[in-house]
Amino acid sequence: MAFTVIGFSLIQLVGEYLFTQRSRDDQRIADSLAEGFSDYLVAFDARSMYESARETARAQQSRVLVLDALCVVQVDTASELNGQRFITAEIDRVLNGSGGDYGFYDARNSAGGFFLLAALNGFSRANAMTGVYASPIRQGGTLIGVLVYISQVQEIYESLRDIQIRIISWMAIVLVAVLLINALVLRTITRPIGELNEGISRMSKGDLSARVRVRGNNEFAGLARAFNSMSERLEQLDKSRSQFVSNASHELKTPLSTMKILIETLMYQDPPDPAMTKEFLTDANQEIDRLNRIVSDLLTLVNIDNGMKLNLAELDIGALLQEQVKRLAPLARENGVELDCALKETLEVNGDQTKLQQVVYNIIDNAIKYTPRGGEVHCALNRSSKKAVIRVTDTGVGIPAEDLPHIFDRFYRVDKARSRETGGTGLGLSIVKQFVLLHGGTIDARSAPGKGSTFIIELPLAEKKKEA
Numbered sequence: 150m151a152f153t154v155i156g157f158s159l160i161q162l163v164g165e166y167l168f169t170q171r172s173r174d175d176q177r178i179a180d181s182l183a184e185g186f187s188d189y190l191v192a193f194d195a196r197s198m199y200e201s202a203r204e205t206a207r208a209q210q211s212r213v214l215v216l217d218a219l220c221v222v223q224v225d226t227a228s229e230l231n232g233q234r235f236i237t238a239e240i241d242r243v244l245n246g247s248g249g250d251y252g253f254y255d256a257r258n259s260a261g262g263f264f265l266l267a268a269l270n271g272f273s274r275a276n277a278m279t280g281v282y283a284s285p286i287r288q289g290g291t292l293i294g295v296l297v298y299i300s301q302v303q304e305i306y307e308s309l310r311d312i313q314i315r316i317i318s319w320m321a322i323v324l325v326a327v328l329l330i331n332a333l334v335l336r337t338i339t340r341p342i343g344e345l346n347e348g349i350s351r352m353s354k355g356d357l358s359a360r361v362r363v364r365g366n367n368e369f370a371g372l373a374r375a376f377n378s379m380s381e382r383l384e385q386l387d388k389s390r391s392q393f394v395s396n397a398s399h400e401l402k403t404p405l406s407t408m409k410i411l412i413e414t415l416m417y418q419d420p421p422d423p424a425m426t427k428e429f430l431t432d433a434n435q436e437i438d439r440l441n442r443i444v445s446d447l448l449t450l451v452n453i454d455n456g457m458k459l460n461l462a463e464l465d466i467g468a469l470l471q472e473q474v475k476r477l478a479p480l481a482r483e484n485g486v487e488l489d490c491a492l493k494e495t496l497e498v499n500g501d502q503t504k505l506q507q508v509v510y511n512i513i514d515n516a517i518k519y520t521p522r523g524g525e526v527h528c529a530l531n532r533s534s535k536k537a538v539i540r541v542t543d544t545g546v547g548i549p550a551e552d553l554p555h556i557f558d559r560f561y562r563v564d565k566a567r568s569r570e571t572g573g574t575g576l577g578l579s580i581v582k583q584f585v586l587l588h589g590g591t592i593d594a595r596s597a598p599g600k601g602s603t604f605i606i607e608l609p610l611a612e613k614k615k616e617a
């Protein structure tokens with residue numbers, strides 16, 4: 150819009166400039182001729198006037214008329230109007246006392262009147278646009294005649310039209326360019342932002358499957374990729390969360406159903422059998438223990454997810470390992486598994502005692518649980534550069550290669566029936582892994598089915614304070 154206004158103003162300005170320039174020049178010629186003709190007119194020297202006017206008319210390709218005070222043509226360089234009255238608006242204004250005056254006419258247009266047409270038809274039809282300049286001829290302050298200078302201004306019209314065409318074509322080119330740029334901007338900025346916006350609003354309504362199209366390789370594409378990976382992650386998280394809830398409910402349901410059966414059997418016992426009652430109550434009590442364990446494991450996991458804080462202190466990791474071995478010795482004895490512990494040196498780590506106790510306990514507990522009678526479990530502590538390395542090796546059932554990457558997942562159990570028999574819920578190793586990661590350590594498992602497994606935990610050693 151602004152562009153069109155600028156274009157048209159430019160055309161008008163250029164036109165005005167061209168015509169002002171030209172009319173000023175022509176008016177000057179008319180004025181100087183009028184001044185020179187004053188004496189000739191007084192002396193009625195038509196011949197001298199004609200000759201002088203002819204020269205100018207020929208040189209300028211124009212036509213000169215000399216009128217007396219009654220507007221009768223005395224001299225016409227085209228020799229057509231001699232003796233006739235000739236009057237135009239400009240001439241009229243000059244007669245009424247104004248100085249030089251001029252106007253532009255289109256010879257094809259009859260509005261100029263008969264005389265004007267007659268005056269102008271000395272030019273070819275193609276040179277239709279004509280300027281008429283009237284200038285007073287004075288003698289001693291009295292108006293004695295009017296000089297009319299008629300010149301072609303067709304070429305100014307033509308060059309103006311040229312400029313118009315050029316400006317309009319440039320405007321058209323710029324308009325097309327603007328439209329193209331607009332389309333480009335729409336494609337590269339507006340549309341991706343719109344799609345992103347739509348994706349975000351879908352996501353905020355709970356549709357985590359929302360993804361946006363990645364176009365090109367610019368910042369918006371980067372943003373789209375970031376959005377997609379974020380929504381993918383959120384979707385995964387959402388899935389694993391609902392999976393977790395469903396697994397947890399299932400794990401809680403199992404002991405509850407067992408207890409319900411036990412209690413119903415006892416309720417409908419008739420007559421009550423004391424031995425059976427005792428046995429069933431013992432079983433129900435065990436199920437309650439199991440429920441308790443699951444619930445406290447779940448609470449631990451929830452705490453970890455909520456950003457659990459560690460209660461850090463420098464501790465002797467060897468002593469901690471030995472302590473847990475001692476705690477589990479009765480279980481090992483009961484299962485007919487040999488359990489030993491080899492400590493080479495005293496190593497200190499910066500850790501949370503209760504959590505590291507749970508880590509070591511769980512690993513050794515698994516090793517004993519998944520090792521058949523007659524097997525062995527060896528614990529060892531070594532230093533490797535700036536790390537304390539705990540190794541728990543057993544000669545147990547081992548873990549198949551396809552299960553190995555999943556054993557640290559929540560609720561993952563290799564042999565579901567068997568591990569439930571041993572009281573496991575599949576939460577132990579996932580808690581262990583989170584605790585080790587919280588300490589800045591790593592945990593790894595190696596295993597060969599039927600031959601046994603080795604769990605390796607690495608924890609950063611406590612920085613020794615420099616002695617003064």
Ligand SMILES: Nc1ncnc2c1ncn2[C@@H]1O[C@H](COP(=O)(O)OP(=O)(O)OP(=O)(O)O)[C@@H](O)[C@H]1O
Nearest residue numbers: 515516519547556562563568573574575576577578
């Ligand atoms: N030393 C091991 N030897 C063989 N399999 C093992 C060993 N340790 C763990 N596993 C396998 O990994 C699974 C996951 O272990 P995890 O400790 O997380 O669960 P769990 O022992 O079954 O139950 P809990 O939550 O009571 O510890 C186990 O069910 C078992 O199949």
Ligand SMILES: [Mg+2]
Nearest residue numbers: 515573577578
């Ligand atoms: Mg376990």
